[in-house]
Amino acid sequence: MDVSRARRLLLALTAGACAVALVGGCSSGDAQRAESSTQAAAPAVANELQDDYQAVIKDVLPSVVQIDATNSLGSGIVYDGNGHIVTNAHVVGEEKTFRVTAATGKEPMAARLVATYPEQDLAVIRLNSVPDGLKAATFGDSAKVDMGQIVLAMGSPLGLSGSVTQGIVSATGRTVSEGSEGGGTGATLANMVQTSAAINPGNSGGALVNLDGEVIGIPTLAASDPELGGGSAPGIGFAIPVSMVRTVADQIIKDGKVTDSGRAALDITGRTVLDDAYEPAGVAVVEAPADGAAGKAGIKPGDVITRVGDTDVTTITSLQEALASMKPGDEVTVVYERGGSEAKVQVTLGEI
Template sequence: MDASRALARARVRPLRLRVSLALLAGAAVLVSGCSADGAASGSGRKEGSTTTQAAVPAAADDLQDDYLKVIKNVLPSVVQIQASGALGSGVVYDDSGRIVTNAHVVGDEKTFKVTTASDEGELTASLVYAYPEQDLAVIKLDKPPRGLKAAVFGDSSKVQVGHIVLAMGSPLGLSSSVTQGIVSATGRTVSESGSGGGTGATIANMVQTSAAINPGNSGGALVNLDGQVIGIPTLAATDPDLGNSAAPGIGFAIPASMVKTVADQIIKDGRVTDSGRAALGITGRTVVDASSQPAGVAVAQVKSGGAADKAGIEPGDVIVGLDDTAVTSITSLSEALAPEKPGDKAKVTFTRGGNRRTVEVTLGEI
């Protein structure tokens, strides 16, 4: 199993924030609010000193100027979203007041309160459509304010490990917060918990970042130094050894290209018409072995005319592999399918009546 699929076994949690946590945010800031000003170099240079010595603070100034420029340009496009019992973030998608966020931020709600970075007053918004399968949603401001600025979304294929990024959102209810880090990895496939406010989605090609993201950051912006949104922060890894608290420096964002694909379909058609996500066309459940360990996916139902049906897979079969990847649970099957595309061919291994079989399946679409 490759590294990206192994990582998907790490526990992750959505970054939706229960409203009550916002009351603790001020104390958290007070504890960690100290920062040291950059010390200025000596006012004079000794005879014979080189220009290289002076270039170091100049480069730091240039980087700081880049940060300030990006924050000034992008932060006004990042909003705080409040549902009835939770807080999250969102990104202004167009000048008509449409905002893209996570499906787990909106939950089952239809109306929301929105606060922009430039206006402390609350605005109202309504749900356009939520797509839990990719944990994305679009809401629309009922009365978009003047000067509302849409963010610029970048090209996910150009994101590289090591790129400096800024995460913008409302962690712990602290609106318009910014943290910085780098792109730690790309192409991660991660499964989101179905409990605690998550949708249970398995999402491919996620951007992993070291920028600090916390509950409340969900739906916000992961931004490069060109001022482009390259992802929507969605998940944070948790460390079981620390009581499932957030693992520092390991967060995941849905890539901008997927965000644009889903949001554009929602805006045009009111729903997602082409998911681009592969599916077997089955309903299944995880089965366990004699040691109570996950041992495969039992097929409960097969969609008539779907991919599995055409390949001869039947209810009662137990799927144990997809191509070279072992399948032990519904989650592992979703993770194995996540990088695939509708129309791709895959070898599905399953057991029937104690016999092991392998068939080639032309994958369908979610």
């Protein structure tokens, strides 16, 4: 436990000590002293939490940048001292060159694309010239991210460089699908961190940070509410976990591309099909190469996949979501229809 957190705990225990004694018969003088102690402790705890926020912002914000492309604006995180910056694939789009501005307001710097990986909505760009004092962010451990942790989202929402919002980790392990409209990659993303910290256009590619000053994720998208006409649902945002960020960024920096995605695939081309009531009813196989996972198991073009493992499959998106929780090499039961009859087969999953 860090020192500031220990102090807050000590203050909370001190404030509560006489509350226990009152139940056992504290005197009125004791009660007055306890009330006074509680009143004094509350602002002290709040002030120390505020100090924690300000210390984290001062430490991390210099590592968060604004990325300007021709048709988009987003955020990024300085990944290392060699000028590599990690961001979202949908921030860089089809662009190859960018202007990068530090949150601390220095002159824009030129950068170029190293590689993009739309399947996980991640990309790495590199500064053409590394400025003195460039500070790489500290990246945390996804295994230690848990519900209720206080987090700060840092980036450039709506072009407001160096903005910070606050919230908590609302959930972990979410699987979400990103729309392809509006510049999205259409990817299905697994193990996402859900947060109540506000995520707005321009926050994408920035930093989700814990109170130890560690980046635990990259804010990527906000939930949309169909009842609001597709507008963002307040307080429901998602960040790519730092474990995936590291996996993808390290491969791109080393090899110029992702060589091991860690993501499972059936190795098919498919399309959603409708039933007689015009409701989604499965994924029709358009192509299934003989050397792919599905092809090796005997699945053929024309088959309609309706279930993978324990998950019903009605659309391409639901198929992607089912596979997102699995790993290459996993053996899974696939249920499909062929010629009006249902069949099932064991498939050893391939890799995207």
